Amino acid sequence: MNDASHPRNRYFSDYVVYVDESGDHSLVSVDKDYPVFVLALCIFHKRHYADKTACVVDKNRVNRTAGTCSNPYHIALGICLDALRGFLVEKGQVDMKTHVVVECRGKKEDAQLELEFRRICAGDNPAKQVFPFDVVFADKKANLAGLQLSDLVARPIGLSYIRPMQSNQAFDVLKRKFFCDGGRHNWA
Template sequence: MEDDDKQLSLFDTGANNSNSVKLQPKVKPDKSTPFSKYVVYVDESGDHGLQNIDDKNSLKKQSDIESNPYHMALGFCLEELYDFLVEKNQHEKKTHIVVECRGKKEDAELELSFRRVCDGRNRLGLTLPFEVIFSDKKVMSSGLQLADLVARPIGLSVLRPNQINRAFDALKKKFYCDGGRDHLGENYFGKGLKIYPLPDSEKPR
C-alpha cells in the first residue's frame, strides 16, 4: 500500500461451514474496474469480515503497550471474532485461524502472541477456543487472497475518507456490527472495523 503510515491486518478465520454456498456474480463486471467482480461477489454474500488498522506512527510514541502492530491486530481480531461466535452460539466450538507465513522467527513470535491471547490475556479475560494454522505463501488460500483484496479499499477509507470508494461502500455491509443483521453497514466502528490508536477526532472529550 502506498500509504505506509498504517499497518493493515486481516486474518482469515478458516472455519469450515457445511451450509455455505459459493455465490456467483449475477452482474457482468466492468472490465475497466478489476475490483468490480469481487465487489459483486461480496455484495451477494452474507459473510462478515474483521478488519483492524493500526497507526504505526502513533504506536511508536507509546511505550506502555506492545508496539508490534501485527500482533496487536491479531489480538483485536481474535477478541471481536469471539464476540461474533457468541452471537451465533458457536463459541464453544474450535475455530482455526489461518495466517500467512512470514519467516521462522516472525511466525514463532506471532504464535506466542496468539497463544497468550487465547490463554486469557485479552480484554474479555477468557480462554478463547482458537487454533492457529500457518499457511505457506505458495499455497493458494482463498481466505488469505480475500484478505489481501479487501485490505486496500478498507485502509483507504481511513487514510482518504473524502475519496470516492465504491468498494468500501459494498464491503462495510459485511462488517460485524452491533445490532446484528438488521443494522448491516451501521455501528461497525470498533467492532468489525477497529482503528488503534483512535484518531484524535474519535477520542472522548
C-alpha cells in the same frame, strides 16, 4: 439431546477464519504514504462465505503513545481475536474450536505470531477469557482462496482510514459485510 449436529455435541465450530494484512508492521520505518497496518479476518461458514472483521493500527499514533517496542500485528491480533469471539458468541459457537489460517511470513515472524496468538487465546485479552482458537500456518504456495480474499479486503480498509474523504468503491462494498458491535448496520 444426543444429536451429533447440535452445537453442544460438536468439537469444531462451523467457521474457519483467514487472516491477511496490509502494510508493514514495523514501527521503526513508517511509510508516509501508507502509515497504517491493517489486519483483516475473513470469517467463512464452512458451507458458504460469511463475514469480515478488521483492525486498523495507526502506526504514527502507536509510536507517539507506546513507542517502537510495540508490534502493530500483535495489537491488531488481540483486537481481531476478541471481535472473532464476539462473532462466535452471536452465532452460539464460542465454545467450539475455530481454526484461524494465516499466511506463513518467515520462521522468526511465524514463531512470534504463534506465541502472541497462544498468549491471547490463553486469556491475556480484553475479555480475560480463554479463546478456543487454533492458529494454522499456510504456505503462500497453497494459494488458498480464503487468504486471497482476506488479502483483497485489507488494503481498501487501510485506504479508507488514511483517506476517508476519497472515493473507495471496494470499501463501500465491504463495509456492509463487517461484523461490528451493535450489528452490521452500526458501521459509520
